[in-house]
Amino acid sequence: MTNDLLEFTAKISSAKSAEEVGDHFLKMSGFMGTCLVHAFMGTEEENFRVTTMPDWAVKMDCHRPNLMSCYSVQNVRAGVPRTLWGMDIDAHQVNKISPTAMQLSQDRFEISGQRTAMTFAMPDPDGNYSGAGVGFGFEDNAAQFKVRVEEQGGLWAVFAFAAHSRMQQLLDLAPDESPLTKRQAEILVLLANGMQLSQIADALLVADSTINMHLATMKRRLNVKTKEQALAMALTNNWIAV
Numbered sequence: 001m002t003n004d005l006l007e008f009t010a011k012i013s014s015a016k017s018a019e020e021v022g023d024h025f026l027k028m029s030g031f032m033g034t035c036l037v038h039a040f041m042g043t044e045e046e047n048f049r050v051t052t053m054p055d056w057a058v059k060m061d062c063h064r065p066n067l068m069s070c071y072s073v074q075n076v077r078a079g080v081p082r083t084l085w086g087m088d089i090d091a092h093q094v095n096k097i098s099p100t101a102m103q104l105s106q107d108r109f110e111i112s113g114q115r116t117a118m119t120f121a122m123p124d125p126d127g128n129y130s131g132a133g134v135g136f137g138f139e140d141n142a143a144q145f146k147v148r149v150e151e152q153g154g155l156w157a158v159f160a161f162a163a164h165s166r167m168q169q170l171l172d173l174a175p176d177e178s179p180l181t182k183r184q185a186e187i188l189v190l191l192a193n194g195m196q197l198s199q200i201a202d203a204l205l206v207a208d209s210t211i212n213m214h215l216a217t218m219k220r221r222l223n224v225k226t227k228e229q230a231l232a233m234a235l236t237n238n239w240i241a242v
Helices: 003-013 018-031 055-062 071-078 099-112 142-172 182-192 197-204 208-222 227-236
Strands: 036-040 049-051 082-085 116-122 132-138
Touching (some): 003 018, 003 142, 003 227, 018 036, 018 049, 018 142, 036 142, 055 099, 071 132, 082 142, 182 227
Antiparallel strands (some): 036 049, 036 132, 082 116, 116 132
């Protein structure tokens, strides 16, 4: 994990409002090379959101006819951890996606120059998925974007979930008492320090399958789908110290 990301999680952990978290989120996103950023608590216009999109574009998206036919929106509502999309991605699957999805990608390109994007589905406080998420847009072409995802995909996942879960917590005034066991916390600390799962198993003198068991239990407890989401939640809620 990069020092910049750790510094970011420290800042949002001490933030007092969702708006303050949003400010840190937008600044960090710009530093990381995005051309468009959109964190949202739902697909309705009245849902809280932090975005670089102009207000008229947000309104247009929220009231877009057949919005639910867009595969990026469907995946967010289905809880698919990460969806890759955008004009350059759509060009390779024209016959598989809806006209509305094609138009959405075209509109994003005209608004911000976004050619490719990654969107992460985010759970509601009850663990269900109903339309909350975080999206990052890039000017990368498909080949450049593939390299970015391969090299930085895990970091973007942690970044997205850290920001969204902290905003959600401040909006809902959720309690921050740690639900982690001692062993789960140890695993997340080692994960935050850049260790692979096999290295964590060696460090804790247990089998790889034992680490996977702890991670599976932890993800169920936290209502998340990936270890990156669990790590982000632990960092932003100060459940672990790195």
